[in-house]
Amino acid sequence: MGKSTRRVAIVGAGMVGAGCAYSMINQSVCDEIMMIDRTYDRAVAQALDLSHCMDFTSTRTKVYAGTLEECGEMDVVILTAGANPKPGQTRLDVLEESKQITREIVERIMSGGFDGIFVVAANPVDIVTYLVREISGLPRSRVIGTGTSIDSSRLKTLLSEVFSIDPRSVQGYALGEHGDSQFVAWSHVTIGGKPLLHILAEHKERFKHVDLAEVERKTKDAGWEIFTRKGNTQFGIGNALAYIARSILNDEHKIIAVSAILEGEYGQRDLCIGVPAIIGKGGIQEVIELNLTEEEERKFKESCTIIRSGICKLAETV
Template sequence: MAKKTRKVAIVGVGLVGSSCAYSLVNQSICDEILLVDRTPERAYAQALDLSHCMDFTFTRTKIFTGEPEHCGDADIVVLSAGANPIPGGTRLDLLESSFAIYRELVPRIMAGGFDGIFVAAANPVDVVTYMVWRLSGLPRNRVIGSGTSIDSSRLKTLLCEYLPVDPRSVSGYVLGEHGESQFPAWSHVTVGGKPILDILAQHPARFAGLKLDEIEAKTRDAGWEILQRKGSTHYGIANAIAHIVRSILNDDHKITAVSAILQGEYGETDVCAGVPAILSRSGITELVELNLTQNEQERFHRSCSVIRHAASALVFGGGDARP
């Protein structure tokens, strides 16, 4: 019986891209990985290094290198090429450099016959996801950004410094921009199905040290804290990308907070922001519209305004491939 090969291409194999490849290999998520980088020697070295893992993993993953045009038969292309934010700035400061990169790369990938799913991970990821959608001409369900997946994970991890549970027992999402205007939807954060707001109201003394404003700030600033200490963040986001890729390839229908193109959801149109989405073999099967409080809805609109304003500076011209 013929088996369909599950192939993932990673464009940009610096710390994030190579860590993502490492996660894919160790979790046996796909059969083949194509590494593409502007420095071919680095891509080759990463492929060679990763190939030496095979004796210690559960399955064999073939790893090789190539050019953007060789992504044509990939199921998923992960876009991780780009610079790190500069301490004291914001992720939006990387907009011009990222646009220059993807204005060239996306047409080359599409010219190779690519008809799969893009997973964008480069910053500013919400705007990068939007530009990839515009440049590729693919339907919005097949252009996904890592978005607030990592922020939602950070939120759960921080909460469990105060709660006696595993982070995987906490459900909740950070919404909006993967950046300064993000916010947790506290009205939908639950622990074992119980709303966090009810827990704090019922046990004020026991959880007196748990301040939601402080948790929100720490969640928002977690990436900067890492960046200032070691120069980059890559392990957490790499596993977030691997989770998204696995959910797609396995047709899991898992709900994950990702950057998605909104066309009416949450009252927003023609903008890309972090929202919970059902991920399957077709990409985004459905966006989950949470019943936000008035304050949360206003914060979401403000965050989308930040993203939309940044995206308005992009000039696509003839490179806009949308139908």
């Protein structure tokens, strides 16, 4: 991280990987992007296509194709390559396939001397992030999953539509698994600094149409709605990855709901789950522990149980 040139490798040159690279180029997140894919020609094609953006951007980003073994000089490696669930499946249903893909990728990257930070988007992201940490042997601070960052963004967007405000004026988090057991910590959602629950209590007639359960359901199901309509999600998760990478490379100390390995926070250990954390040049600087309500704690524990079950299924072969 001490080098002046900020280098990022993106493993997986499909929709998510390309969306991430495009976001980083337009936001001037880094100086170099290396695209990697099991089909080398696709990585080359994506690199060429992305390099043709430079005449229209404020800064130049060098984009080129490479291999897993060439990641030794990278500051950040973003993992988007994984198994996609088929119709009717959940993210957990592709766990075994994702494990095989992740093991090969991480072992080859580490053999090249990589000593930077992994940012993981491959699903099921909480368990894959845990696997990356186990296989790589890196400190927990340097293995980060996208977790519920995209879900929290979807929550803010939905609330912005309900209350007719800019989504950036909403603060709050979806927590837990990036999957069916995620939940919204309503006790910590604020609009303009004022707790949402207070707003609803003070203006019952004005906001009687607001259904928090429906907002939570839409937050959880948003990814599947996109997936079933066009076969993939791309732009939202691509921007989330760029946002996390930017906070690392610029040492911004942004608080983001990422998939982090817990070491006693929230009373949990040895699992990876979506929680707010401070992200800077060393990766995860600190996990933020929210004071959850009794009901929110129950939901968090349920989500932990589901993730831990998935980890245990793979324990003998990790």
